[in-house]
Every structure is written in structure tokens, then in C-alpha cells.
Amino acid sequence: MKNVLHAKCVKCGKTYEAAPNLTNCTCGGILDIIYDYDYIKTTLTKEKLAQRGDNSMWRYRELLPVEESTQAPPLRVGWSPLYEAKALAAQLGIKKLYVKDDGLNPTASLKDRASSMAVAKAVEAGAGVIACSSTGNAASSLAGNAAAAGLKTYIFVPSRAPKGKVAQLMTFGATVISVQGSYEETFELSKAAIEKWGWYNRNAAINPYLSEGKKTVGLEIMEQLNWMVPDYIAISVGDGCTIAGLWKGLKDLHAIGFIDRLPRLISAQAEGCCPLNRAIAAGEDWRPMEENTLADSIAVGVPRNADKALMAIRESNGLVVNVSDEEIMAAQKLLGRTCGVFGEPAGVTGPAGLKKLCEQGKIPADAAVVSVVTGNGLKDVANAIAACGEPISIPGTMDRLLEAFEENGIHPGKSA
Amino acid sequence: MKNVLHAKCVKCGKTYEAAPNLTNCTCGGILDIIYDYDYIKTTLTKEKLAQRGDNSMWRYRELLPVEESTQAPPLRVGWSPLYEAKALAAQLGIKKLYVKDDGLNPTASLKDRASSMAVAKAVEAGAGVIACSSTGNAASSLAGNAAAAGLKTYIFVPSRAPKGKVAQLMTFGATVISVQGSYEETFELSKAAIEKWGWYNRNAAINPYLSEGKKTVGLEIMEQLNWMVPDYIAISVGDGCTIAGLWKGLKDLHAIGFIDRLPRLISAQAEGCCPLNRAIAAGEDWRPMEENTLADSIAVGVPRNADKALMAIRESNGLVVNVSDEEIMAAQKLLGRTCGVFGEPAGVTGPAGLKKLCEQGKIPADAAVVSVVTGNGLKDVANAIAACGEPISIPGTMDRLLEAFEENGIHPGKSA
Numbered sequence: 150m151k152n153v154l155h156a157k158c159v160k161c162g163k164t165y166e167a168a169p170n171l172t173n174c175t176c177g178g179i180l181d182i183i184y185d186y187d188y189i190k191t192t193l194t195k196e197k198l199a200q201r202g203d204n205s206m207w208r209y210r211e212l213l214p215v216e217e218s219t220q221a222p223p224l225r226v227g228w229s230p231l232y233e234a235k236a237l238a239a240q241l242g243i244k245k246l247y248v249k250d251d252g253l254n255p256t257a258s259l260k261d262r263a264s265s266m267a268v269a270k271a272v273e274a275g276a277g278v279i280a281c282s283s284t285g286n287a288a289s290s291l292a293g294n295a296a297a298a299g300l301k302t303y304i305f306v307p308s309r310a311p312k313g314k315v316a317q318l319m320t321f322g323a324t325v326i327s328v329q330g331s332y333e334e335t336f337e338l339s340k341a342a343i344e345k346w347g348w349y350n351r352n353a354a355i356n357p358y359l360s361e362g363k364k365t366v367g368l369e370i371m372e373q374l375n376w377m378v379p380d381y382i383a384i385s386v387g388d389g390c391t392i393a394g395l396w397k398g399l400k401d402l403h404a405i406g407f408i409d410r411l412p413r414l415i416s417a418q419a420e421g422c423c424p425l426n427r428a429i430a431a432g433e434d435w436r437p438m439e440e441n442t443l444a445d446s447i448a449v450g451v452p453r454n455a456d457k458a459l460m461a462i463r464e465s466n467g468l469v470v471n472v473s474d475e476e477i478m479a480a481q482k483l484l485g486r487t488c489g490v491f492g493e494p495a496g497v498t499g500p501a502g503l504k505k506l507c508e509q510g511k512i513p514a515d516a517a518v519v520s521v522v523t524g525n526g527l528k529d530v531a532n533a534i535a536a537c538g539e540p541i542s543i544p545g546t547m548d549r550l551l552e553a554f555e556e557n558g559i560h561p562g563k564s565a
Numbered sequence: 566m567k568n569v570l571h572a573k574c575v576k577c578g579k580t581y582e583a584a585p586n587l588t589n590c591t592c593g594g595i596l597d598i599i600y601d602y603d604y605i606k607t608t609l610t611k612e613k614l615a616q617r618g619d620n621s622m623w624r625y626r627e628l629l630p631v632e633e634s635t636q637a638p639p640l641r642v643g644w645s646p647l648y649e650a651k652a653l654a655a656q657l658g659i660k661k662l663y664v665k666d667d668g669l670n671p672t673a674s675l676k677d678r679a680s681s682m683a684v685a686k687a688v689e690a691g692a693g694v695i696a697c698s699s700t701g702n703a704a705s706s707l708a709g710n711a712a713a714a715g716l717k718t719y720i721f722v723p724s725r726a727p728k729g730k731v732a733q734l735m736t737f738g739a740t741v742i743s744v745q746g747s748y749e750e751t752f753e754l755s756k757a758a759i760e761k762w763g764w765y766n767r768n769a770a771i772n773p774y775l776s777e778g779k780k781t782v783g784l785e786i787m788e789q790l791n792w793m794v795p796d797y798i799a800i801s802v803g804d805g806c807t808i809a810g811l812w813k814g815l816k817d818l819h820a821i822g823f824i825d826r827l828p829r830l831i832s833a834q835a836e837g838c839c840p841l842n843r844a845i846a847a848g849e850d851w852r853p854m855e856e857n858t859l860a861d862s863i864a865v866g867v868p869r870n871a872d873k874a875l876m877a878i879r880e881s882n883g884l885v886v887n888v889s890d891e892e893i894m895a896a897q898k899l900l901g902r903t904c905g906v907f908g909e910p911a912g913v914t915g916p917a918g919l920k921k922l923c924e925q926g927k928i929p930a931d932a933a934v935v936s937v938v939t940g941n942g943l944k945d946v947a948n949a950i951a952a953c954g955e956p957i958s959i960p961g962t963m964d965r966l967l968e969a970f971e972e973n974g975i976h977p978g979k980s981a
Binding site: 199202204223224225228230232236250253254255256257276277278292293294295296297298299303306308312313315316317318319320321322324325326327328329330334335337338341342345346347348481482485486487488489490491525526527528530531533534537538539540541542543544545546547550553559561562563 | 615618620639640641644646648652666669670671672673692693694708709710711712713714715719722724728729731732733734735736737738740741742743744745746750751753754757758761762763764897898901902903904905906907941942943944946947949950953954955956957958959960961962963966969975977978979
């Protein structure tokens, strides 16, 4: 890889050759992939990018840690739409708001970006089996991306994983182990099994390449905004890998001169599980918390990528905000009604946090903000129905329709 | 609209000016939009298309029945991936197979193509409210696309609609009437209500513009194949609008000289509800059938667009194939395992039909086939879990994992 110098431990600074099956540093620290930005500057220009027909995350090959000969895995991941959300911006009282709907990825979450990278690196490593533990989305994305590439998967999920995610796993033919316990217990069992059987490791805080896949969400946001840097980017935070990846992408673009400043990150967590935001707010080290939120994808009491995530939030002079489950479900409804975007609970925690910060007067009215929706609402239908209610149910006659409208205070007319 | 001549009844041939709020002909026949292909040939070339950055169905504006000043609605609909499915082709014993995953549209089904068109035409008509009846997908796509455009919706669904689709509707803020009866009763109630309150009509067999939205799936398939015409295109059929739209798109491309021949259509229906295929097979008129299949989106006993659909299948010298619910669910699994594509039951009925025809020796081994997946499996998780089974559930210890692998005959190793 001509564009990559080496991997470097974020804790002790030790460097490693960038082999495809890298895991953590011997000190336990997480590795970061270090690029040769001078070289990349000679190979990538904005004009070259604009000409590219590839509407997937692999359009950014020069910034990705793969061999030149490595093929992009089969599923088309990334290049999700970035919508300008005028109605929602007006409601929140900010000048410009953009919503990035990453729930439109092949398996319906941002995690496809990491899994596509995992499949590419597993193929480079000559592996036939990939494994991971996950709250659900990393699992289903790995299962789908690996199935398309002809690789076998072993997946460990906590038993609380919503039915939609489990249905995906089973359909994609993964061997699924549902662990009767917390995400932390699930992670530990997967770790032991991966060591025992030597599977390729797609645990996001262990395999340093996965953040590099996730960073493409940041690359896309900037290209879709025509390199106009927003003031803030809001995103939900669980394990910490996604916000760290987002930040890495932005810093890459800054390093190669594609953007001239960096946005501030907004880290949104659930009130019932916010160990990283608590650490930032208190200016302390993080400590474990219980996993007490319906936003299952970010119910991570022991964040595995705390170091990179905290560094990202601090470096960006970021904001932290915690939202209740009620605020999350209200944001889901608000986003659906104003943008036609249906996010899963964790997926809309970023927008929920942004809304809260706006209400608290913490976001200036002239700000330009991007809010990332990280997963599709169809993954967790039960919570959506609980939040939005059931339809009017009647037999098929006009009399009953008129009665039902009357009872529900609906006054139908021709205009909205 | 310089590219449109008029609308013409497929039954009696009467023509109408192409006003945005067209419905059926006075004779009850369905209208078809007639284009000025000579004019279109002067404005659209393959080279021009290839340069276009717009990765949505609106890249084909010259072939769409909208005013030049009409803006594309907000949600990014279309340009779904077309995957070459080598492993599945090998299993089915055919030379080339491509899978078009239309479940990756914004509300997760092909119906977004029609709803995006409906929103564009409703805006042209100055309407503030749109209504439709639907087995589910047209409903949720209309609700989402209209919400993003700031339009209000009244939606009628049969009470059997799966929870995923209902959750979408409620989240998008539609007024939803769940009718305790068949799709036919649901349709009739919506028709009466639309007449009573004068809402813009998005019933696909009434509003002739909707097929024109759906036809973009055919336009995309051909452009994505670089204008190489496949021998067959397989798709599931309910109301008949989708296969009719697909055919219209292919004929458009033939008329402007972008392709030099036309593929044969494969119309796949459920054994428990196949009035159109029955008519083709018997060479007779269609007759109503019961709605007896778990593939809810194509459980249409009284197909509303029978005329256009039957014409399309016959004109293309098409094949018809009926599949059992078991065959549908087996195809869902097969597609997940070999392609990483998760389709809803009706969504995979096309692939299921293709598989059956291959097994019956009706598809030559050197054929190139495209199979369209019309909706995302996340819309109907209950059926997927029933078909694929539940994961292995254990406490988080290695002993229990080893036991579970033993019990389930799983022999983990490093290779696939």
C-alpha cells in the first residue's frame, strides 16, 4: 500500500507494519492507520473525484488502506443521500441543516462501511471466515457483506438485539450465537472464540481498518457539500468507533488540503448509557455504565474505542449531549414527518441531540449543521409502533370512515 | 411538456391532453402516456446520460412526463444497485444473472419510483393532499415521499399489512385507515373517499403517470448493463402496474434507438393469487382470485392494471410462473446467502420464479437474466424469522459455546 506508512498505537506510539490481520498493540492500545499524505496529494484531486462514476465508498480508494489490486467487495456500500432539511432547520431555528441517511446502505446501517472494509482486508489476509460481536448492526452488515463475497461468518449478539437485525443475520446465513447477557459479555465470548479458532476479527475496536471504512461517511459529507465545511456534525455514539472514524475522514481531507478547517463534533448518547459523554463533561477518564436505553445499537456500557472517540471529540472542541428514550422517539417522529427519513432509535439519536442543543440555545442561529442518521427504522419496528401509535382500524364502508374521522378529530380537505 | 404528445386509453383509444390530474378514460380504460420520440431523440443521447451526476431516477428527465420547470421531489429515489450474481447463476445453471436490489430505495421498495412521480405531478396540479390505497409499499412510499415534500397523505391499507410498513406510515405522519377486509375492499373505500374529498389520486392503476415512474427501473437496468439487452427480466406481479411500467421503459429505449431488441418478461406470481398468470396460461381473460399468500404486496385478487400487464407479458412473448409460499421463502434465504440481498416475500418472488423455471429447464443455459428484488426484507421480519429460524441462544461462556456447536453439528475452522 503506497498510501499507507504504518499502523501506530494511540496509547504508546509503537508502530507496526500495516499487515491485513492487525489487531491491538501489545500494550492493549488501539492502532491507528497512518497515511503518506504527501503521496496521496500527488494521486488525488477534487477534479479527479468529481469525474468518478463509482457511487460507493470505494470512490475514495486513495484514502483507503487497501492494496491497489484489492477489489471492492460486491455490495454497493456508501454514497448515501445527504438531504437539505429546510423544514426541520426552520423548526430547530438554525440556518442550514443537512441530514445524511446512512440507513440506505445495503444492510441498512452505517456499519456497512466498516464491514465492506473488513471483507476487503479479510480477502487480503486470505481468510475464509470472519467473526464479530455486535449490538446488531455490525453483525448484520458483516453477515450481508461477507455472504455476497462468499465468506463464512460467526456472529455474537446480545439476546436483546431487535428482531429485524436477527432476521437479517439468519437470512444471510451467518452462524449466530445469541448471548444471554450484556454487550460486554457478548464481546468477551466473541474475543475468546476468535482467539480459539483463528477467525478474521471484525470487532471494530480491535481491527484498526474498520474506522477507515467508517471514515468514508465524513469524506462523502464533505464532497456532497462541495467542500463547504459545516460548523457542526452531530452523530450518535456507542462503542466510539463511528465518531472516531468520522473524525479521521475529516482530518484526512484537511491533511490533503481539500478542506481548510474542521467542524465541531456533536456526540449524542442516551441518558441511560453515556459513559463517553460523561467523561467529556466531567473532564475525567471514562467509567463503565449500565446499558439502559431502547436505542440498542448505542447501548454500550463499556465502549471499546473510548480512546479514539474521546480524542476525536476533544480535538474537535466538540459538544456532548445526552437524550432520554422519549426524546429519541420524538426525534424519530419529527424526522419522519419533516424529512421522510425513518431512522432506528440509535440512528436518530444524533438528530435528537441536535434538537436538544438547539432548544438549549447552544447552537448559533446562523450555524450550518450536518446530522447523520446511522441506521434504518425498519430494523426496529416494535419501538416505532410503540412511539407513533396504531392506525385507525375500520370495516370498509364510508359510514364507518366518516365516524372514524369524527372520533379522531380529522377534518379532511383538499389542502394540507 | 414538449416530450409528451397526449394520454391515450389502452381500451378505446380516446386521447386526452396530459393534464397533471388525469385519471381513467370515460370508458373505464387505463390511460397510457404517449411520447414524441422524435423530439426525445434530439435531446437525449447515451453520451449525455453517461455524463450525468444525478444518481436517481430523475436522470431520465427527457423520458419522464413532467414540466421542465418541475423539480425532482426531495427523496433520492432510484439508481439502485444491479449486482452480477455469479454464485447464484452457477447454482441455477445459467450463464449470466444480475440482481437489481430495489429494496434500497428511500422507503425500501420499488414503489418509491411511482411515489416520487406522484409527488411531482401533485405539485404540478397544485394539490396539497395525496391519497392512495395499497397493500403496503405504495402506501409507505407515498407517505415518505410526500412528507419530505411537505404534502399531507391519507392512506388506506388492508389490515393484513405487515408491521414494518405500518410503522413507516405512522412515522411519516400519514393519516392511516386500516381496512378490516381484502385489498379490493380497501381500494373501493379509498376510491370513494378520493372522490368525496378531491384528493390527488395516487392509485397506481388510475393515475397514468405512476407507471412512468416505475419504468425507470427498466431504464436503469439497461444503462447499468451498458445497453446490453438481457434475454429475460424476471419480476413479481400483483396489481400489474410494475411489470407494465418495466415494459414501458424498455419500449421507450427501443423507440429512441438506445437498444436494438427487447427482452422477454418473466411474470412471477404466488400460487395462491395468480389471476394474471392464469389468464396468460389459459389464453383467456383474467378472473378474480382469492388473496391466499404470505407475499402481501402481490396478494391482489383483483388486479387493477390487468390490461397493461397482460399486454406487456404478451407483447414480450413472456413466460409466466407461479410459486408456492415455501418456494418464495426458500428464494429469500438463497438470495441472502448467495448475494447478501434481503428481500421481502413479494420482493423475492421474481427470483423464486426464475429458480423454478431454471429447474424446469425452461431457461436456456446460455441466457442472460435480470431478476428484480422489489422490496426490502426488513419490511416483514416475522416471515423471515419463521423461514430462517432463530439463532443459537446461550449464556456467555466458552463451555456453553462448545456444547452448542456440538449439539448443532457446527465444526468451526479457519476456512469457509
